[in-house]
Amino acid sequence: VERKNYPALGDPVGPYVHAVEHHGFLFLSGLTAFGSPAQKGSVSEQAEAIFSQIASIARAERVGLDAIAKVTIFVTSLDDIGALRETLLRIYGTALPASSLVRVAGLFSPDLKIEVEAVLAVS
């Protein structure tokens, strides 16, 4: 396995690395908008901040967002799911991943409305 941190994301602040690669799969840690300007924003604004981080990981790996094979989306409310879906469709374009979405009881900061974990196919 190869452990990877990406300078564009800032240092990990906890017991994890940004991503681990094995046999062409890149497992990303759960990403949130924490520490970004969207930290107190809507679920869609937070999703934008999260996929901006995924895009910067993808660039570092010399792949595109179409390398996203699977996402698991944890939200704290289902109220703005319609808007979130629109945002995700725009971000993904035609390269849709496999996806799950569930409402959890909480994320590590009360500001956070969404956490996304992703598996990328990098080779």
Added chain:
Amino acid sequence: VERKNYPALGDPVGPYVHAVEHHGFLFLSGLTAFGSPAQKGSVSEQAEAIFSQIASIARAERVGLDAIAKVTIFVTSLDDIGALRETLLRIYGTALPASSLVRVAGLFSPDLKIEVEAVLAVS
């Protein structure tokens, strides 16, 4: 990566495809009983509807339910877990997968009692 939709499941209604394949792994999107006759049924009835969809994906991939490597089971109540376990044992037969089960705060429709995401080993 290869993105896959299965006619038997109906068109995806959101920012996802039914499944994505990479290096012999097929990552399925989270499946529910939404839109099936079991949509308002018990957790076991909903589980039957979900695994019927997984079975139809497996058939399309020319594998059996024994190709299920891992499932993550999200339930909204733990009240009928005993019955759910019986149902799953009957569905799996002797080919048990690795599995996690947690109670979440909600799924995208209040009717839903269970969402299952699965990883299949297809080659």
Added chain:
Amino acid sequence: VERKNYPALGDPVGPYVHAVEHHGFLFLSGLTAFGSPAQKGSVSEQAEAIFSQIASIARAERVGLDAIAKVTIFVTSLDDIGALRETLLRIYGTALPASSLVRVAGLFSPDLKIEVEAVLAVS
């Protein structure tokens, strides 16, 4: 796929095996402190019990804890997350995995404060 149970963990009590291997990835079922002396302990004590099980699986597979590629951590409270992070950092040493952490609404026993699912890179 290869289904695996480990005598050190006791027989699985439900519709699952301890782990399934495919193409060098070992998917572990969600592990908890249920049935261990830590069953009613703090989240950190329960985490110790869980990673002791993962360590025994790793030994059986002739790898170390540095084979852990990804963990998903489900907790029922965020109150003692600081202590949990310290515990995990000590367990992992320098070999940090990719990781997600969410608070769920419940685990299958009210005693349980944490469930961990892990993916190990075994070859």
